[in-house]
Every structure is written in C-alpha cells, then in structure tokens.
Amino acid sequence: MKNSGIVQPNERKSRNKPEERSSLSELNRSMKVPTHGSTFRKFLAFIGPGYLIAIGYMDPGNWATDIVGGSQFGYSLLAVILISNLMAVLLQSLSSKLGIVTGHDLAQACRNQYSRPVSIGLWILCELAIAACDLAEVIGSAIALKLLFGIPILYGVLITAVDVLLVLLLQKKGFRTIEILIMVLVATIGLCFTIDLFLAKPDVGGVFSGFIPTADLFQNQQKLYIAIAILGATVMPHNLYLHSSIIQTRNYENTFKGKKEAIKFATWDSSIALTIALFINSAILIVSAATFHKAGMTSVAEISDAYHLLTPLLGTALASIMFGVALLASGQSSTLTGTLAGQIVMEGFMDIRLPSWLRRLVTRLIAIIPAVIVTAIAGESGTEKLLIFSQVILSLQLPFAVIPLVKFTSDKKIMGKFVNPLWVKILAWFVTVVIVILNVFLIIQTIRA
Template sequence: MQFKLPTTATAPFCPSEVQGTVAVSQGAPFWKKILQFAGPGLLVSIGYMDPGNWATDIEAGSRYGYSLLFVVVLSSLAAMALQCLSMRLGIATGQDLAALSRARYSPGVARFQWLLAELSIVACDLAEVLGGALAFHLLFKCSLTAGVLLTAFDTLIVLGLKGKNFRDLEAIMLGLIATIGVGYVIELALVKPHWPSVAQGLMPSWQALSSREPMYLAIGILGATVMPHNLYLHSSIVQTRAVKRDSASIKSAIGMSRIDTIVSLVIALLINMAILILAGAAFHATGHNQVTEIEDAYKLLAPIVGSGFAAVLFAITLLASGQSSTFTGTVAGQVIMEGFLKLKIPCWQRRFITRALALIPALIGVQMMGNGAVGQLLVASQVVLSLQLPFALYPLIRMTSDRSLMGEFANPLPTRLLAWALFAVISAANLWLVAQTVGWVS
C-alpha cells in the first residue's frame, strides 16, 4: 500500500486526508526518527489532563494529601498499555478502530458503537465547556453563564486552523501542554510541598484505600483516566506517518510510536501528579481538607500561598487545558464519524455540532444550580465516559489479539493476559463508580 500526499492544503481534522502526509526517513539516525514520529502521543495525552481530571485530583489531594498519588501512577501505566495497543492496531493494519469495527461487526452493532462513541465525545466536550467557562469566570470575573457562551467561539479557532498541516496542529498542542506544565512547575515552587511525603505517597498502600471515601476517589481517578475516544483517535492519527508496508518498516514504526506514546503519557502523568500534589500541599497540609470544587481551589490559593499570581496561573492553565482538549475532541469526532459512517463534513461543522450539544446541559445546569453545577456536571461527564469505555476496550483487545488481522504484530500471550486483566479491573471499577454515583450501592 502506497500513501499519496494530498495536492491541496486541507484542514488537519479529516483523518483520511492527512494519512501518510508526514514524511519518515528510513535511514535517519535514531534521534531524528524519534522526532519524526513524535506528535500523535501528545494529542492523545491531552485527554489525560482535561478539566474532568482536575476535579478528582484536587479533591483527592485536599482530602487525603499525597496518599492517593500511587493511584494516579498505576492508572497512567494502565493507560500507557492500552494506548500502545491502539497505536499498534493503526500502524499494523493501516486502519483505525472505528473503521475496523464497522467492517467486522454487524451494521446494528457498529451503529450502537458509533452512538456510544459520539456520547463520549459530547461528555468530554461538556467537561471542556465547564473548564473553559470556569477559567473565563475566574480570569475576567464574568458570570459562569457568560463563560459558557464564550466557549462557543472556539469554533472560530478551529476555522483558523483550516489549511494547516498535521505537524502544525501537533506543535500547537505542544505549546498548550508546555503552558500547563510550566504553570504547575511555578505553582509547586510557590507552594513548596514536603517532598519526602510526596515520595511516600508514590508507594502503593492498601491502607490508604481502607475506607469507602478514598476508595471512591481512587476509582474516580481510574475511571477518569482511560477515555474511549482516545482509543479511536490514537489508532487513526499514527497513520499520518508515511510508513512503508513491509514488516521491518512497520516494526520500526511501532517501536518509535511506542516511545512517543509513553513519553507523552509520562508528561500527562506528571501534570496530574502536580495537580494532586498542589492540592495536598496548599489545602490538606493547611487544614483545608474539604476543597472539592475547582473554583474553591482558585479562591484559596492566593491567601494560602501569599501570592495572587498562583491563583491567576491556576486559571490560565485551566484555560489551556480546556482549549487543548477542544482540538483533540474535534479530531476524535472526525475519526469516529468517518470510520463508523464513512461520512465527512467540514471540521467547523463537526466542532459546532459537538459544542452545541455540550452547551445545552452546561447552560441548563448553570441556570438551575448556579456555580455549584460545575462540580456536579464534571462528575456526570466522567460517569458517562465510564459507561462507554468497555465498548471501546473490548473490540480493541480482540482485534489486536487476532493474528488473521494483525499478522506477526498480534499481541503475544503476556500482552493479552495483561490487556484482559486491565479490561476486567477498569470495567469493574467503572461499574462500581457508576453504581455509587446513582445510589445503587452504598
């Protein structure tokens, strides 16, 4: 299979149009090949540091200090394993998870999978709307309703990217991630955590999960970590690299992309750890162990740290988090629609539809519940994502273990055992989280 470069500039959101558009030099030195394959992992990593993750990390840090840090680490390791499966599927087959699901399942099952995948996109976008609206509210003192409406204009940003190539989009994501990362480095320097206690929190401890409340938060962290739309997204965007279809080239591409994936998700892990450490040092250590809302965290940072700069930086990183997630949500939406339905629409229309569907519950929630709606709707969005996850994980593991599809790149036995174990643990944790949230179990 030979890849053909498009002859005209296209928006970087249509998967089939950017497939094979990033050149790869087969004889390049190792460091240069790493740079050529770097990028898709960054786009995927955005989903692991969106506003939905902030809520669980802030609450965990404020209530229990650093004791749940190991949960963040273990959840991220699970995410690395599963995203590597998605990457392997895309490179080895030349197709993405959505397109393969359409081809391998009955039309009814494929449509059901598509509907669930679209719900996960809207749920993620709801978290991005809430995070962006809250950031506008904190930075510019506008009402939360006005902040929600302001997030509608991110469609203009997407339109502004029309004609950019995929490497430009990856560079923009790197800039936004750097903004979040640098922001938290500065904030941690201002807060001055007790690093020996932080190191102790990295050690797994069943005692830390001995009661219902920390267990609930731990499962919330796990449930918010692996997101279904990221599995569809990753299997598609790794195909932007022009890889020859011989065994050696595919094997090399998988190896390079694995490094990109792991490094990018380590960055996301460090940022999630920084959020929890910040909450532990600023709130739990000072007796403020009931901070469960992002807005409360913002208001408390300035008096505790002694600098209003820390609070402003917190809001800026929140805005960067929401905006970066907007881009990847648009790309994931295009992947899912094109893969399951063979349907292409302009990226701005896709962005507009998704954002409109997310704005409705956000506006209704804010009008009915006021500022308290943010925390409750963020939790609701994570529950919706939890319900979708097994329906993306199951076909991913089945397909990557199928030798008739993957050939020599099918999962070996240890990988299959690990993948199914993660499927069982994550699915059980998500079901428990949903049952707890709706009150089915006490």
C-alpha cells in the same frame, strides 16, 4: 509473497461494497518519515500524536478528582495516579499499533469486524462519550474565564463556541500546526504547575512515599471511592479511537520493517507524552495536598474553591493565576482533540463525511446547550455537578472501546506477525477487567450519592 495474516486496507475494499477511504483522508500519510539516518531523526518525525492523546489525560474532568484526593488524603493517592498512567501507556500503545499495522482506526476496525447494528450502537455510545468530554472542556474553559477575568459562567460557555474558528484555521495549515499548538499548551500547563509546586513547597519525602501503594486504600471506603474516581477518569475512550487514526498521518514504509519501526517510535512518543501527563496530574494532587490538606481543609472539592484558596494559603496571587491559566490551556487544548475524535468516529463507524465546520458546530452545540440550560437554571454551582456527570458518561462508554481494542490486537487474523504476545494479552485483558469493574463501581456509587 507468503501471507502474513495482516489484512491490508486494499484487501478490505474488495470485501465491502463501498470503497473504504482512509481515516482522516485529507491528512493520511501527509507527514514524511525519513527512511535513512539516525534513530533520533526518525523518532522526531513521530513526535506529536502522543501529546494530542496526553491532553485527554489532563483535561478539566480529571482536575476535580485530583483536588479532592489531595485535600482529603494528602499524597497517598499518588500511587493510584501512577497505576492509572501505566494502564494508559499500555492501551495507547495498542491503539497506535492497530492503526499502523492494519491501516484502519479503531472505529473502522469495529465496522469491519462487527455487524451493522452493533457498529451503529458503538457509534452512538462513542458520540455520547465525545459530547460528554466536550461538555467537560466547555465547562472547564468557562470556569477558567470566570476565575481569570470575572466573566460569568454562562457567557464563558458561549465564548467557548468561538474556538470553532480556531480549529478550522488550524486544519487548513496542516496537522503539524495542530500538534505544535497542543505541545505548546501542554508545556504551558506544565510550566504553570511547576511554579505552583515551587510555591507550595511540598514535603518531598511524603511525595515519594505517596507513589508506593499501601493496603489502607481498601480499608477506607471514601479513599477507595476517590481512588476509583481517579482511575475511572484517566483512560478516555475517545483517545483510543483518536490515536489509532492520527498515527496514520505519518508516511512510514508499508513493510514489516517500516511498521515495526513505526510501532516502536509511536510507543516512545505516547509514553513520553503520558509521562508528562503523569507529572501534571500528580502536580495537581501534590499542590492540593501541600496547601489544603496541610492546612486542615479536607473538604475542598471544586475547582473554583481551589483557585480562590491558593492565594491566601500560599501568600501570593501568582499561584491562583498559574492555576487558572493552566485550566484554560487544558480546556482549550482538549477541545481540539475532541473535534478530531468526533470526525474519526463518524467517518470510521458510519462512513459519513461531513464538512469539518459542520462536524465541529454539531459537537459544540451538543455540549453548549446542556451547559447553558444548567447554568441558567441551577446557577454556577450546577456546572460543577454537570462536570462530574460528564465523567460518568465517559465511564459508561469506556468498556465498549477498550474491549474491542484488546480483542483486535490479540487476533492473529487481524494483526498477523504483530499480534500481541501472550504476556501482553494477559496484561491487557487484566487491565481491561480492572477498568471495567472499577468504572461500574464508580457509576453505582455516583448514582447512589
């Protein structure tokens, strides 16, 4: 058979001294994909990974920027959320394609293509990003527990450590169980904000016009800063590693046709899921614009403030309750995907296989210890600042995930016939440059603030 240029996993094994195991080996190709039947039936087998990815685009770290954007500038930054989402759709499709074609996740691809010192450096940066992401989820969940049940932030942070038991239980029941739980939580968040949208009664014309980019974005420095914050907090670096791995849970045919179909269905899955994430992120900003901005409250910036102000402004406690439930669902669902991402990068970069309970415990402690210290010293207001700081760390790591992804999927030696066509290469590198520049700018502005 003529060599297509695709480097298969078994070919890699011969080049590396240690035998390379599959990403998430206990789950790899564990879910059957029908080889016959309708297109819809085949697509159903691929539904799931996209929702694990989408939850990272609506985690508590994104809420603050959407609330600030809506309260200060009304509906006008909806265009930024839309553009950010389109960037995410492109990058996540490249991530799933890398995993399907090569049989390696992004972390494994980095280990195979780069020297060991470079791989170790990328691994450390990625671990910091995952710890920062987990920190945002811990704080977000703790804030939700305080708002809904009056539990102090410090105790809420400690309570979130218990979810390690939930993760271990779910992993034993199979990957589909995790996917179903995530989809239920995403649906919960969507339902909560649908109710809040109905209660807020936004200006429909203003909403639609908000999705159209305008030139005044570059004329207002504060507006530009918030727009960059929204863009910077959208694409999560750990999601690129995660997607390239969990797509391999599907047992698609290891042929050109099988991989082509898998790429198509995986792209459909992630695109639909990210469209739901677009709706939820837009809904957060729209509710903020329709309540706070409309009432002249342009300084609302913290999640807890938004929760407390919704009830008097909308005349019902249901609005605040739905907001709090959505926040709790967001924090808890994000923590599941963070756990898997941590396992993937450790195995992929370093081939270190830790028991799932130990990996989860280490990740959780890294997030909980700073949250406990800051809460104990600076009080509950300090946790909001820590939430923002976690997003800065994520921004720092982002280029080190996006650049290798675009580089690998544009390399014919790695991707063979599935290499990115020229228009995708140009678009992907353009998006990469934009993301890098905006994140650098965001970091500089945050440090100066």
